[in-house]
Amino acid sequence: MPDPLDPGPPLTAAGERLAVAASELFYRHGIRAVGVDLVAEHAGTTKKTLYDRFGSKDALVALYLRRRARTWQAFLAERTRGDGSVLAVFDALDAWLVTQDRGCAFVNAYAEIGGTDHPGVAVVRAEKEWMRELFAGLAGDAGLGAQLHLLFEGATVMVTAGGQPDAVVRAREAARALLGV
Amino acid sequence: MPDPLDPGPPLTAAGERLAVAASELFYRHGIRAVGVDLVAEHAGTTKKTLYDRFGSKDALVALYLRRRARTWQAFLAERTRGDGSVLAVFDALDAWLVTQDRGCAFVNAYAEIGGTDHPGVAVVRAEKEWMRELFAGLAGDAGLGAQLHLLFEGATVMVTAGGQPDAVVRAREAARALLGV
DNA sequence: ACGTAACCATACCGGTCGGTATACTCGCAG
DNA sequence: CTGCGAGTATACCGACCGGTATGGTTACGT
Structure with a gap:
């Protein structure tokens, strides 16, 4: 596929x-x-x-999401270059959210198209899967990676919908605790 | 106010x-x-x-969110009755999401009305604040409470937008690790 | 008996929605 | 010279949007 x-x-x-x-x-x-x-x-x-x-508009929306994923992945790759650590991902998120004040485009899109057969739904799923696997690879453990990913997603939500700018810092602290470093 | x-x-x-x-x-x-x-x-x-x-429609939307918050809080109170532990909150979330397949109504609403002066924005903020303070009270520590809350929000996102039904179980495991129990 | 709040039914308003149709100009490759 | 893909411009379609207007019917408290 x-x-x-x-x-x-x-x-x-x-x-x-x-x-x-x-x-x-x-x-x-x-x-x-x-x-x-x-x-x-x-x-x-x-x-x-x-x-x-x-x-169609739906196809344009799906393309918007695909390009958005690529943009974030490129930003992340550049920010974590030479530092393939879990904590560097949280630092990248912190920098990213400074300029992206509407939060996660995929979560937002899913709020509007979830539960339908919109072609963007598969893109949202794929992006979340990509991030979870990224954390699993960095942590060297699938279960721990999934836990770290939850902190990542939770922080994104709380910075925007929750209006709490320090959520990424809190997530990073929790990640350190989970990693035992 | x-x-x-x-x-x-x-x-x-x-x-x-x-x-x-x-x-x-x-x-x-x-x-x-x-x-x-x-x-x-x-x-x-x-x-x-x-x-x-x-x-107005906006006023009806704001009421929808206020009633939604009350419904969730009542569900949570009933599910955690006699067990005021952090882990019980995650168990309640797991049971809640079985019947609420579109995820967090407040995150979804914020995806549509965030960045505007819509009267629902304040309701979203207040609900997230309420949950964060709940965790802070249960954990007996504001910083730790905020970390647990991130797991809670991340799990909600990943169950729905991420399509990963075991996210709440993963969040509960991570919460146990953070709590040191 | 009277006022009033609640409710039902219907029609209307200007504006926007996603999507299509027609007709035209331009640059380029065969 | 011709054909074609790309782009511009404009008009149109039925459907729906949030919101308003008019008018009438109950039920109840004073």
Whole structure:
């Protein structure tokens, strides 16, 4: 089966502008709150081009999530370069959330499309699976990795929905305790 | 200031039916996905009555969240009666999520209304604050309580958006480790 | 008997939704 | 020269959005 996180081949010029506009708008305001007209307008193009390139709003939403996953993974790789430790992942999250004030795009998207057959659901699942396996690999233990991942997800939620900026620091402390270091 | 989680005085008969219908529909399908016409229809009443009772959709959404908080707190109190331990809270969450397959209503709502001046935002914040203080009280330590709360929130996310039913069990294991029991 | 709160029924408002249709221009490869 | 993919521009579709207006029917307390 194909990788649900693969962002696919390069886009045309207007297609790329549409994807960028969709990412910004969907993340900031939510999926249902943003209409295709608004996306096309922000991209400086038309609804016709949007449907020529992507076929449907659902497909554009799925692409938004795939590109979002790639962006986060690239940020994480750069921030943890030369420091493949669990704690470095929490430091990366702290830095990430400074500029991403609407929290986890995948959790937010799932709040709107969960329980449906929307093509974005598989992307959300795949991204969470990817993170859990990342922690399992770093911890060298699947069970411990899953526990560390829960701290990671909980911290993301509490920084945004909970309005508690120190949640990542608390998560890092708990991770240290679980790791016994 | 008034308690953001106070569900207010009892409602009239049709008002109560509207609140019940709103809870079910908003939780299952999301806030923007459900129109006021649909809520009124499910309640067996009319849009006119909805606006006579609540004044706006936003106010109805805020009430939905306040009632949801009360329902969860009542469930938790009943499940942990006679066992005021941290681990009992995780057991209660496990039982709760069996019937609540769309995850945390407050996280989901924040995904749609976060970053706005929607009256529901304060309710979301208050509910998360309430849970964090519950854990702080049970653990007898604010810092440790915050850490346990992160496991709680992370588990809720991973059971639903992550599709991992054993996340609560993992969270409970991690909580035991953090508590040193 | 009277006022009033609650409720039902229906119609309407301007605006936006996702999606389609028509018609055109441009650059490029065969 | 021709065909085609890409893009622009505009108009349109039925459906639905949150919210308002009008009018009438119960039931109850004073």
